[in-house]
Amino acid sequence: MAPRIGIVGIGHCRFGNSSDYDLVDVIAYSANDALEDAGGLALRKEVDQVFVGNMAAGMFNHQTAVASALISRMDMEPCPAELIENGPASGASAIRMGYMAIASGMADVVLVAAGEIMRTVSGWEATNIVATMAHTEAEYNMGLTLPGFAGMFTRLYMQKYGLTERDLALVAVKDHANAALNKYAHVQIPVTIEAIADGPEANVVNNYVAEPLRMYSTCPITDGSAAVILVNMDSPKAKLFKKKPIRIAGIASATDTHCVHNRKDPLVLDAVRLSAEKAYKMAGIGPADISVAELHDAFVIFELLNSEEVGFFERGKSFLGVRNHETEIGGRIPINTSGGLKAKGHPVGATGVSQVVELVRQLRGEAEEGRQVKDPKYGMAVNFGGFGNNVVTTILAKD
């Protein structure tokens, strides 16, 4: 039987523009923040394994072997350390690897730190780098980028289910309102539905990026890092940490076809559904038990789709829930209380860990006033690698 595994430390930097800083320093910042949260920097000597989540430091920063560099930067030799790369799901995959290391008995304490510095390059170059995760011949070489994909995806959903551009804007308004209260968020600016959708100037203020996606349907390009410390709750080492663990009740991943056009229905995200089903089964709960969720919304359409695939809404009905305020803090199922990728930001390799940090803050009751979900029991994070082809779902529990 696998041991109980929990999170005893969380760290996070303010997301935004860190392009003047070294990637390893930025990751180390959050790693040290997590150690401080857990009880102090001396605890780094108790760490049995480090996993680093990062997607593309080789391209963004001309740097490789980030895990090795982090160990030296933090004075943690000879602790084993590996880099985990799974596109924008690198962070959640790193947590999953940490879970597996503890479950296997090879470690009792794992530090998972993740980060990305993307703003070293221009916006269109960043888009190009992220697009390298698409299929080389069938997609990337045809000029497809992730915003392009998401635009087509959104158009298809609109035609099939009646989603409107205003519905997309409603998601953005909700996310920005949450981010405005989140000290870690990149864009701490609330936006209004009149300004970005209803008003006469909305067409320019909220310009198209990849029709029908507009600027406020799309995440910004963001730098940042986040870290968590996992511990075997049944090991003697668990007593070294001052914070009560937030238990990982379920963690699972699933994959789908690399080429989106090979899927029977492009609007069905099998990997999200399957990873969520496995995580629910592992946790012994269902969608109705989730109190708060961080769903990967690099484009707001994904928040809607993901919320359907994990069972919060029927297929094609999620935007109706947004209209009814069900996904707001205080609603039936608060989604992206952090501001989501949309407003908190999406430093690709860090996002999965950042989502989990937000859930821990919520489950501990440490979120800022106005952003705290009332008495949450279970939190869910869905982190998306590729265009839905490699997904990790994590469920945390407050015992």
Next chain:
Amino acid sequence: MAIDELEKKLRPPERGLPPYPAKMIKLASGEIMVVREARREDIGALLGTVYPLIEVAKDYYDIVAARMYNELLAWYRYRIANEFAIVGAIDGEIAGIVTSRDVDGKLGMSLHTMTIKRGLRVGAQLFAAKMEHHIEYCKEDEVWIVAESPIGFKRWMIEYELEDRSAQYPAVRHELGGVPTFALTRKLWDAVKAVKCTGTRPVPPEILKTADKLKMPNEYVQLPGWKRNG
């Protein structure tokens, strides 16, 4: 003030540009930004707004601020011809400034765009207003544009798909130091103005009044911890 003969010789000839009518834009935050032409009596506030940013190297604020300070001061002291500045103000506080000048009635010379309040595309709106003034009101055929920062390059050269005239150097030579020159032609403007330029006119008097006396920002996101008079 008496202007002696020497001073007369030093001052540039002025053509007298048509006025730029004020407009207002509702930003994504819901805040109303009044966009209006700067007046001579505004220059003190504009200089005071720009000056602290001369120390900010990030995103080339230092160069833009220093050059804009020069342009505003030169305008105030009559050492540049046919210059205009447009300011964006939110509740009277300066959110952004653009400077530009008319060369000969047919050609506009875009000088600088300074965003003070970031994250709401204030700079993009003010740049569009500057182009609107050149093409729609001054009736110029084209505007020459350069960028100091990568952000500017993306916002203007890429998003407006400006014509690259750098191969025509030195025949085509922007006044700002021989860096690559790009051009916004009337044809390009007509193609993009619907998605780049917005604003409501006329501005109701009670809203226009908020931007009558401009206020300098007390803090800048570009200068963490800095406070005016702090």
